[in-house]
Amino acid sequence: MTHLLEVKGLKTHFFTEEGVVRAVDGVSYHVSRGEVLGIVGESGSGKSVSSLSTMRLIPEPPGRIVAGEILFSSKGGPPKDLVRASEREMQSIRGDRIAMIFQDPMTSLNPYLRISRQLTEVLELHKNMKGSEARARGIEMLTSVGIPDPSRRFDDYPHQLSGGMRQRVMIAMALLCDPELLIADEPTTALDVTIQAQILELIAERRDLSKVGVVLITHDLGVVARLADRVAVMYAGRIVEQGPAQRIFEDPRHPYTVGLARSIPRLDDDRSRRLVPIQGMPPSLSKLPSGCPFRPRCKNALPACAESFPAERVVARGDETRADASRDPAIGVGDHVVFCHEEDKDKVQAS
Amino acid sequence: MLAFIVRRLLTIIPTLFLVATFVFVLVRLAPGGPFDTEREVPAEVKAALDAKFRLSDPISVQYKDWLVGAVTTGSLGPSMKYHNRTVEELIGMTLPVSMELGLWAMLVAVAIGAPLGVLGAVRQNTWKDSVAMAAAMLGISVPRFVLAPLLVLVFALKLYWLPVARWESWRHLVLPVICAALPMAAYIARLARAGMLEVIRSDFVRTARAKGLSERVIITRHALKGGMLPVVSFLGPGFAGLLVGSLVVEKIFDIPGMGRYLVESVLNKDYNLTAGIALVYGGLLMVSNAAVDVAYKFLDPRVELDR
Ligand SMILES: Nc1ncnc2c1ncn2[C@@H]1O[C@H](COP(=O)(O)OP(=O)(O)O)[C@@H](O)[C@H]1O
Numbered sequence: 001m002t003h004l005l006e007v008k009g010l011k012t013h014f015f016t017e018e019g020v021v022r023a024v025d026g027v028s029y030h031v032s033r034g035e036v037l038g039i040v041g042e043s044g045s046g047k048s049v050s051s052l053s054t055m056r057l058i059p060e061p062p063g064r065i066v067a068g069e070i071l072f073s074s075k076g077g078p079p080k081d082l083v084r085a086s087e088r089e090m091q092s093i094r095g096d097r098i099a100m101i102f103q104d105p106m107t108s109l110n111p112y113l114r115i116s117r118q119l120t121e122v123l124e125l126h127k128n129m130k131g132s133e134a135r136a137r138g139i140e141m142l143t144s145v146g147i148p149d150p151s152r153r154f155d156d157y158p159h160q161l162s163g164g165m166r167q168r169v170m171i172a173m174a175l176l177c178d179p180e181l182l183i184a185d186e187p188t189t190a191l192d193v194t195i196q197a198q199i200l201e202l203i204a205e206r207r208d209l210s211k212v213g214v215v216l217i218t219h220d221l222g223v224v225a226r227l228a229d230r231v232a233v234m235y236a237g238r239i240v241e242q243g244p245a246q247r248i249f250e251d252p253r254h255p256y257t258v259g260l261a262r263s264i265p266r267l268d269d270d271r272s273r274r275l276v277p278i279q280g281m282p283p284s285l286s287k288l289p290s291g292c293p294f295r296p297r298c299k300n301a302l303p304a305c306a307e308s309f310p311a312e313r314v315v316a317r318g319d320e321t322r323a324d325a326s327r328d329p330a331i332g333v334g335d336h337v338v339f340c341h342e343e344d345k346d347k348v349q350a351s
Numbered sequence: 352m353l354a355f356i357v358r359r360l361l362t363i364i365p366t367l368f369l370v371a372t373f374v375f376v377l378v379r380l381a382p383g384g385p386f387d388t389e390r391e392v393p394a395e396v397k398a399a400l401d402a403k404f405r406l407s408d409p410i411s412v413q414y415k416d417w418l419v420g421a422v423t424t425g426s427l428g429p430s431m432k433y434h435n436r437t438v439e440e441l442i443g444m445t446l447p448v449s450m451e452l453g454l455w456a457m458l459v460a461v462a463i464g465a466p467l468g469v470l471g472a473v474r475q476n477t478w479k480d481s482v483a484m485a486a487a488m489l490g491i492s493v494p495r496f497v498l499a500p501l502l503v504l505v506f507a508l509k510l511y512w513l514p515v516a517r518w519e520s521w522r523h524l525v526l527p528v529i530c531a532a533l534p535m536a537a538y539i540a541r542l543a544r545a546g547m548l549e550v551i552r553s554d555f556v557r558t559a560r561a562k563g564l565s566e567r568v569i570i571t572r573h574a575l576k577g578g579m580l581p582v583v584s585f586l587g588p589g590f591a592g593l594l595v596g597s598l599v600v601e602k603i604f605d606i607p608g609m610g611r612y613l614v615e616s617v618l619n620k621d622y623n624l625t626a627g628i629a630l631v632y633g634g635l636l637m638v639s640n641a642a643v644d645v646a647y648k649f650l651d652p653r654v655e656l657d658r
């Protein structure tokens with residue numbers, strides 16, 4: 001079946017004076033309608049660059065998509081490769097079929113324009129909606145994202161709202177045209193914990209109501225645990241492990257995923273298992289080590305790890321991992337795969 | 352809004368008072384007096400002149416009389432050089448000329464500088480950007496006393512398009528206005544480019560892109576306001592600088608503006624005229640800064656009215 005979004009072998013590099021920054025270096029994932037894909041990884045692992053690539057918003061130069069396909073199937077139609085789409089085509093997709101919300105609601109809204117203008121311009125552009133009709137739709141949207149007294153807030157400037165309220169406005173703005181795909185790049189990172197929970201709740205609600213597919217980017221595995229149907233773990237511009245959320249949490253295979261899982265606080269945990277931060281620092285993306293980029297930090301590194309980036313290994317097939325039947329059978333389904341030489345070692349020994 | 356403007360203008364008064372006091376005292380402290388000449392003046396003539404202009408009174412009395420006159424009747428005293436002329440008459444004659452030159456120059460400077468800067472930012476690191484910024488660099492480094500003769504040479508003496516000097520028709524305006532405007536235009540271009548670049552890189556412009564807006568709408572609707580703020584805040588002191596800078600321009604193009612009278616009054620020790628013109632310059636600077644604050648309020652909603 002065709003997915004809503006299927007990214008295949010995406011490579012986005014930045015050609016800087018210090019050298020080539022391989023921010024995204026061969027990444028593949030997919031999202032279906034009504035599904036939340038969580039992309040996790042430390043800061044600097046290429047999560048934002050991969051999502052900005054989907055929107056074709058990479059600053060060019062210095063950046064460029066050097067390889068891969070980004071297949072987007074709008075309204076169940078045939079997949080369209082966004083890497084090869086013209087700027088004009090992208091403009092008609094952005095904000096209409098694919099919408100994006102960003103990390104910092106304090107700086108992501110235009111401080112010089114009223115919220116009303118920032119909302120209605122989207123409707124004018126994509127829905128040809130003007131005047132009182134656009135106004136009514138904007139206020140309706142503010143209501144549905146839980147902004148109290150929306151018709152008064154509508155004509156406020158962003159600085160008159162709190163951080164949480166601004167992120168709600170961002171979400172309202174993103175959902176105005178009923179997009180098929182929502183990319184949320186660290187939507188809760190800048191907010192305090194109670195507001196975080198509310199915003200995640202809101203995204204879950206919109207997913208259920210309008211069946212929007214969501215790419216949820218975060219460095220916080222805890223956030224992914226609450227919302228994601230499937231999880232992709234990114235490290236140094238690559239996906240090192242990917243699969244249904246439940247499997248990733250219960251049976252993580254990659255040493256990096258294991259480390260990430262250990263480094264999140266768990267309320268149901270006993271005292272003896274304390275937080276264990278992963279040792280060392282992520283590598284510079286312009287001076288990657290040979291082989292597996294996680295090798296310098298990996299306790300289990302093998303000689304093979306210095307030689308090549310490990311091949312994909314399927315831990316469990318998609319049909320074995322099918323989620324509970326109460327939900328759409330296409331959601332949360334996918335192979336559990338890992339890229340690690342250690343897994344290969346097991347396989348070699350087993351065979 | 353109106354209350355804000357009125358309040359902002361009221362804050363000018365104490366500063367203006369300080370400026371008045373300062374210039375009044377300072378011109379009188381310098382050695383010499385208005386009626387000291389190389390030629391020996393008969394003692395009784397000098398005494399009569401000093402009496403006429405009250406120069407023999409203690410400075411505090413002179414100051415009190417001058418201030419009372421200025422506040423109650425708006426009179427800035429008689430000129431000590433131009434007989435039977437008051438300072439306010441002389442300012443009344445010359446200020447409109449200087450303002451006309453200054454305002455036109457500012458208009459031209461903004462009209463050339465701002466689009467050039469925006470172009471440079473939007474087409475950053477292309478040949479258009481390089482050409483615009485090289486021109487701006489040149490405009491800033493060439494002083495007006497070099498620029499003026501060059502302009503005259505080319506457009507008046509070689510091409511015969513425009514008159515060499517004087518202040519009669521609009522054609523007389525062109526060269527002095529350009530000469531006064533170009534260095535300022537160059538500066539504005541650099542400010543506009545820097546301001547736009549910063550805004551173009553900002554998160555909210557990325558949001559605008561993510562909405563699918565076209566580049567043109569992104570620049571005009573989302574980036575321009577914030578990007579022009581540095582230019583707007585420069586316009587206040589910039590206009591004052593233009594008036595003072597037009598001193599050179601007025602001299603070269605033989606324009607009967609206020610700048611020329613300021614220089615002459617200082618050389619002649621025409622106390623009242625120097626103090627009067629300095630006061631007008633100070634007032635203009637403060638009013639244009641106030642205008643900038645008001646404009647800022649219009650552009651940036653985060654600026655609070657009640658401070
Ligand atoms: N405009 C750019 N120029 C050069 N390098 C960039 C640019 N944008 C991002 N990068 C690099 O790409 C890498 C990945 O960044 P990013 O995707 O923002 O990480 P994440 O979102 O996972 O924290 C970083 O090393 C960053 O330095």
Ligand SMILES: [Mg+2]
Nearest residue numbers: 047048185186
């Ligand atoms: Mg990021």
